[in-house]
Amino acid sequence: MANVRGASTILDVAARAGVSRQTVTRALNDMSDVSAATRARVIAAARELNYRPNRHAQTMVRGRTTTIGLILEDLANPYFAELASALSRAAAERDWSVLLCDVGPDREKARAQLESIVSRVDALALTGCRTDTLALLPPAVLAQGEFGLPLLMLDGPDHPRLSARVVIEVAAGMTAALEHLAAIGRHRIAFIDSTVGPDDRRDFYRASMEQHASTWPGLDISADETVEGGGEAARAVMSAAPDCDGILVYNDVMAIGVLKALHASGRNVPQDVAVIGIDGLQAGRFTTPELTTLAIDKTALASTAVSMLATILGDTGDPHPLDAAIELQLELRGSA
Numbered sequence: 001m002a003n004v005r006g007a008s009t010i011l012d013v014a015a016r017a018g019v020s021r022q023t024v025t026r027a028l029n030d031m032s033d034v035s036a037a038t039r040a041r042v043i044a045a046a047r048e049l050n051y052r053p054n055r056h057a058q059t060m061v062r063g064r065t066t067t068i069g070l071i072l073e074d075l076a077n078p079y080f081a082e083l084a085s086a087l088s089r090a091a092a093e094r095d096w097s098v099l100l101c102d103v104g105p106d107r108e109k110a111r112a113q114l115e116s117i118v119s120r121v122d123a124l125a126l127t128g129c130r131t132d133t134l135a136l137l138p139p140a141v142l143a144q145g146e147f148g149l150p151l152l153m154l155d156g157p158d159h160p161r162l163s164a165r166v167v168i169e170v171a172a173g174m175t176a177a178l179e180h181l182a183a184i185g186r187h188r189i190a191f192i193d194s195t196v197g198p199d200d201r202r203d204f205y206r207a208s209m210e211q212h213a214s215t216w217p218g219l220d221i222s223a224d225e226t227v228e229g230g231g232e233a234a235r236a237v238m239s240a241a242p243d244c245d246g247i248l249v250y251n252d253v254m255a256i257g258v259l260k261a262l263h264a265s266g267r268n269v270p271q272d273v274a275v276i277g278i279d280g281l282q283a284g285r286f287t288t289p290e291l292t293t294l295a296i297d298k299t300a301l302a303s304t305a306v307s308m309l310a311t312i313l314g315d316t317g318d319p320h321p322l323d324a325a326i327e328l329q330l331e332l333r334g335s336a
Helices: 010-017 021-028 036-048 055-062 078-092 107-120 139-143 171-183 200-210 227-240 252-264 282-286 298-313
Strands: 067-072 097-102 123-127 151-154 164-169 189-194 219-223 246-249 274-279 292-295 323-327 329-331
Touching (some): 010 021, 010 036, 021 036, 067 078, 067 107, 078 097, 078 252, 078 282, 097 107, 123 298, 151 298, 171 200, 171 246, 171 292, 171 329, 189 200, 189 227, 189 252, 219 227, 227 252, 252 274, 252 282, 298 323
Parallel strands (some): 067 097, 067 123, 151 164, 189 246, 246 274, 274 292
Antiparallel strands (some): 292 329
């Protein structure tokens, strides 16, 4: 992953490579009128000097606002909608604009969408994206190395091409959730995972259950990240372990499905089964009981992302670290 942009200028690179400033610009933008040998010499000089193009300055020269492309998996999921709103507001504080790309289930359409927006943005922010979504990016974007389009990942897989990354740290939050469940007398706790989600949440749950295997071996079931998926998983949990008295769920959308399924089965929440989701969605306040959740501070997530991009694009006087973490915060409501 790239470090904070160096202090070298384009004139330094031109002097080191023995070419003009214009040639440096054309070489780093992979224009066809620059020979392969010259381009290689310019790139070598830029790397030696830790030079990064000031994309904000380039944008100002072109006479348009800085535009961030936000790539997300499913805008129908309220988590992504809330994060998109937070990122748009954080970008607007810098007079930037945000161009949304909802990948969706049709991967070929997604590939065409991604190809259409990369030429219209100054950087890409990807959120919740699977590894195969990264593979849909145009090869030129991934192959240009540190001189190509900046890529920022928000709560998604690592990739050698990323310029910056914000991760969601689950350990402290999940520990707080499990300790809270134990404190209210819940010791037979299951975990409902996503079929495509990162394994860190499931792995942490399994490690925690191993510490208490003598009384409860643990139970985790994977499902689609939908209300329906959560409901199906809840029914599977109660069928496999009727004495289960607590359920921790991969996200709030699935947890809402869990609440519905438990209600339909005649089990009371939280008296019979306590339920905790993850995300901190506003939709969790509309359930009965209201959903207890491990909340992600989406305003902080968006603000951190925009600060990182400002550093990468050269639109800041205070360079921001390009690796950051946001912790889950237990928000007690009615379901646990």
